[in-house]
Amino acid sequence: MSNQARFNDQRGLLLRAVRPYGEAAVDVRILDGTIAEIGADLAPADDETVIDGGGAVLLPGLVDLHVHLREPGREDAETVRTGSEAAALGGFTAVFAMPNTDPTADTAGVVEQVFRLGEQTGLVDVHPIGAVTVGRAGLQLAELGAMADSVARVRVFSDDGACVSDPALMRRALEYVKAFDGVIAQHAEEPRLTVGAQLNEGVVSARLGLTGWPAAAEEAIIARDTLLAAHVDSRLHVCHVSTAGSVDIIRAAKAKGWQVSAEVTPHHLLLTDDLAEDYDPVFKVNPPLRTASDIAALRAGLADGTIDCVATDHAPHSSEDKESEWGSASPGMLGLQTALSVVIETMVETGALDWRGVADRMSAAPARIGRLADQGRPIAIGSPANLVLVDDTAHWTVDRAALASKSRNTPYEGRTLPGRVVATFLRGTATVLDGKLVAGQVAGASR
Amino acid sequence: MSVSIGRHLLSSQDLNNETAVALLDTAARLDAAMTGREVKKLPTLRGRTVVNLFYEDSTRTRTSFELAAKRLSADVVNFSAKGSSVSKGESLKDTALTLQAMGSDAVVIRHHLSGAPRRLATWIEGSVINAGDGTHEHPTQALLDAFTMRRRLRDGEGDLKGLRVVVVGDVLHSRVARSNVRLLRTLGAEVVLVAPPTLLPVGVAEWPCEVSYDLDSALPGADVVMMLRVQRERMTASYFPSAREYSRRYGLDAARLAKCEEHTLVMHPGPMNRGMEISAEVADDPRRSVITEQVTNGVSVRMAVLYMLLSGEGVANE
Ligand SMILES: [Zn+2]
Numbered sequence: 001m002s003n004q005a006r007f008n009d010q011r012g013l014l015l016r017a018v019r020p021y022g023e024a025a026v027d028v029r030i031l032d033g034t035i036a037e038i039g040a041d042l043a044p045a046d047d048e049t050v051i052d053g054g055g056a057v058l059l060p061g062l063v064d065l066h067v068h069l070r071e072p073g074r075e076d077a078e079t080v081r082t083g084s085e086a087a088a089l090g091g092f093t094a095v096f097a098m099p100n101t102d103p104t105a106d107t108a109g110v111v112e113q114v115f116r117l118g119e120q121t122g123l124v125d126v127h128p129i130g131a132v133t134v135g136r137a138g139l140q141l142a143e144l145g146a147m148a149d150s151v152a153r154v155r156v157f158s159d160d161g162a163c164v165s166d167p168a169l170m171r172r173a174l175e176y177v178k179a180f181d182g183v184i185a186q187h188a189e190e191p192r193l194t195v196g197a198q199l200n201e202g203v204v205s206a207r208l209g210l211t212g213w214p215a216a217a218e219e220a221i222i223a224r225d226t227l228l229a230a231h232v233d234s235r236l237h238v239c240h241v242s243t244a245g246s247v248d249i250i251r252a253a254k255a256k257g258w259q260v261s262a263e264v265t266p267h268h269l270l271l272t273d274d275l276a277e278d279y280d281p282v283f284k285v286n287p288p289l290r291t292a293s294d295i296a297a298l299r300a301g302l303a304d305g306t307i308d309c310v311a312t313d314h315a316p317h318s319s320e321d322k323e324s325e326w327g328s329a330s331p332g333m334l335g336l337q338t339a340l341s342v343v344i345e346t347m348v349e350t351g352a353l354d355w356r357g358v359a360d361r362m363s364a365a366p367a368r369i370g371r372l373a374d375q376g377r378p379i380a381i382g383s384p385a386n387l388v389l390v391d392d393t394a395h396w397t398v399d400r401a402a403l404a405s406k407s408r409n410t411p412y413e414g415r416t417l418p419g420r421v422v423a424t425f426l427r428g429t430a431t432v433l434d435g436k437l438v439a440g441q442v443a444g445a446s447r
Numbered sequence: 448m449s450v451s452i453g454r455h456l457l458s459s460q461d462l463n464n465e466t467a468v469a470l471l472d473t474a475a476r477l478d479a480a481m482t483g484r485e486v487k488k489l490p491t492l493r494g495r496t497v498v499n500l501f502y503e504d505s506t507r508t509r510t511s512f513e514l515a516a517k518r519l520s521a522d523v524v525n526f527s528a529k530g531s532s533v534s535k536g537e538s539l540k541d542t543a544l545t546l547q548a549m550g551s552d553a554v555v556i557r558h559h560l561s562g563a564p565r566r567l568a569t570w571i572e573g574s575v576i577n578a579g580d581g582t583h584e585h586p587t588q589a590l591l592d593a594f595t596m597r598r599r600l601r602d603g604e605g606d607l608k609g610l611r612v613v614v615v616g617d618v619l620h621s622r623v624a625r626s627n628v629r630l631l632r633t634l635g636a637e638v639v640l641v642a643p644p645t646l647l648p649v650g651v652a653e654w655p656c657e658v659s660y661d662l663d664s665a666l667p668g669a670d671v672v673m674m675l676r677v678q679r680e681r682m683t684a685s686y687f688p689s690a691r692e693y694s695r696r697y698g699l700d701a702a703r704l705a706k707c708e709e710h711t712l713v714m715h716p717g718p719m720n721r722g723m724e725i726s727a728e729v730a731d732d733p734r735r736s737v738i739t740e741q742v743t744n745g746v747s748v749r750m751a752v753l754y755m756l757l758s759g760e761g762v763a764n765e
Contacts (some may be wrong), residue, residue, distance in 0.1 A: 044691070049602075053525050090619040198561075201649050201650070202649060202650045203651065203653045204650070205648070205649075206649060206650030206651055207625075207653075207654075208561060208562065208583060209561040209562075209580075209581055209583030209584065209622060209625055210561050210562070210580035210581075210583075211581075211582075212648070212649055212650075214649070230752035278562075278565060278569075279561070279562025279565050279566055280566075320538060320606070321537070323558040324538055324539060324540065324566070325539055325558070325562060325563045325566055326560065326561065326562045326566070327559075327561065327562075327563075327581065360615060378725035426546070
């Protein structure tokens with residue numbers, strides 16, 4: 001495969017004293033981008049690079065179904081390269097890039113451009129998401145088949161940022177993508193219920209005088225879409241679930257055996273709407289931050305599998321789009337470099353998920369939803385060596401100036417979070433070592 | 448003992464009972480100092496610069512602040528959204544840095560977006576006074592309302608303990624309502640909000656006040672009835688079916704006013720929609736309506752705010 005042509009270090013790699021899924025420490029040998037051997041006290045071969053894991057947790061490389069890389073169009077906020085760097089540092093080996101670029105990723109040409117930029121950067125696999133409708137305008141289907149057949153092999157389609165609110169169009173989209181096993185990832189927001197909306201509609205929005213974004217605007221679309229997906233027997237994926245009511249609806253749909261999957265963002269697992277108190281738009285996001293009871297329901301839903309996966313909705317914004325009044329700021333938060341730490345804090349430290357659970361929700365499940373064959377695979381002999389090594393005993397304090405992203409809009413500035421990504425491997429090649437990007441090795445490779 | 452209200456006035460919540468009463472006392476003293484003067488000017492803020500930064504047209508509020516500042520001998524710069532770089536898309540932050548460089552001591556800001564004054568306060572060193580932000584707050588309006596109530600119903604002294612104030616109208620979109628609920632509670636008054644359910648925010652149950660959908664049952668026992676402006680355009684977004692129905696259910700006319708006590712005052716923050724939320728007869732009722740008095744008191748209250756924020760020494764608490 002193409003990436004292996006770039007594999008510049010054909011010597012083997014031996015990871016010593018690593019704990020797959022946080023379990024017993026073993027050594028893991030990687031050869032030709034594949035896990036070749038797992039066992040205690042493996043003897044290093046000649047020329048083999050040895051990395052001492054020091055008892056760190058080994059997980060399958062993380063997969064993010066929902067990022068905004070801003071290229072083409074807003075390279076001042078993020079590029080495929082800077083976004084890939086943030087992803088690798090966050091422990092990711094694959095990301096799905098949302099199509100709200102300029103031009104919109106609604107044709108084979110644009111998705112191929114993004115795909116190639118990802119390949120050239122080579123730090124993570126970049127899988128473009130295709131727009132459902134032309135220009136994400138919600139009026140006419142984009143050429144979904146052409147994007148599916150392109151070299152980018154698009155399987156996930158979304159108008160993210162905008163909801164496919166026309167029920168007839170949504171039904172057709174769900175039906176049409178069955179031909180190539182695609183999935184519609186819906187940004188669930190009934191637009192008539194969120195005109196001018198700024199913040200979760202509730203006690204805080206009432207106090208701050210900010211137009212409310214009612215939970216029902218999300219839940220109404222999810223309820224409708226699950227019914228449509230059931231009716232045409234197609235796959236629906238719900239982006240960034242944010243309310244307790246949404247979790248209930250998705251749980252009921254799954255109980256009926258419908259093909260519904262869902263994601264939750266790290267920020268919706270941790271942050272509440274009262275952070276808007278000072279009107280700092282770094283906390284403005286769509287869907288908005290909700291309440292503590294929503295957070296409890298989201299965590300429970302992620303723990304019991306009602307919500308299949310964590311996705312960051314990494315949304316870089318330039319300072320002029322964030323250093324403004326709340327009402328005129330763009331919604332969105334950085335997420336790639338903090339995602340795993342937030343999941344550790346909210347799910348692992350609370351006992352809601354063990355490390356196998358984390359591996360499922362942040363790697364296996366999103367890879368399955370996005371139909372990636374070589375990502376999210378178990379740590380086992382023969383699996384592609386897409387791996388992340390996590391020091392679960394470390395803590396770090398978020399410093400926005402030190403993040404790889406071109407933008408600075410992290411809501412976690414100054415927070416101390418648990419768990420540090422020590423190393424990331426993409427098909428056996430280290431993209432991150434000692435918590436730092438591996439300079440030149442992959443990123444600079446020409447092909 | 449000296450009472451300080453802090454560096455900014457962004458919300459009624461910035462005031463506690465002691466500071467709010469001190470502010471009203473200061474307004475009363477400044478008002479008394481002005482009466483009978485030939486030249487309506489005190490030297491207190493000579494050499495200080497007050498900027499009026501208005502992103503929304505409001506001749507009434509801007510003029511009131513301008514008069515207040517000038518009567519304290521401050522220099523006043525009017526920086527309105529029209530005809531300045533503000534309208535050419537300059538960000539609030541850049542404008543703030545410009546004002547900072549100009550050495551302004553206080554910025555009085557009116558903005559169509561909630562929270563803009565609080566953001567501005569993070570970017571400049573001088574004082575920020577909220578002159579109305581979006582659907583959030585308008586604290587000097589609440590202060591002048593409280594001043595007017597105190598003068599009429601409490602002999603101009605102390606707080607408003609025991610007063611029953613009925614606030615009627617578009618609470619959802621009203622910064623005046625938010626500021627008044629907070630300040631009136633701080634001053635010990637009871638507040639009743641009356642509106643159709645569509646014009647009350649989700650979450651209003653948490654506010655420190657009563658809520659009613661029925662004006663007629665709320666009026667008996669009210670010491671003050673405060674009518675809020677209701678924009679006719681709200682009916683196109685289905686907040687209510689028609690101006691006529693709104694007026695019938697929630698408008699204040701002479702027949703309704705007759706259900707009130709002898710001493711009940713009628714207030715309105717202006718500008719009024721006569722025939723909509725208030726009938727002309729009630730608005731002009733010389734015995735009950737204190738609407739023009741509110742305007743007059745606005746200048747004294749704003750002088751007091753500028754004085755307490757800028758004179759640097761707080762106010763002697765008597
Ligand atoms: Zn979205």
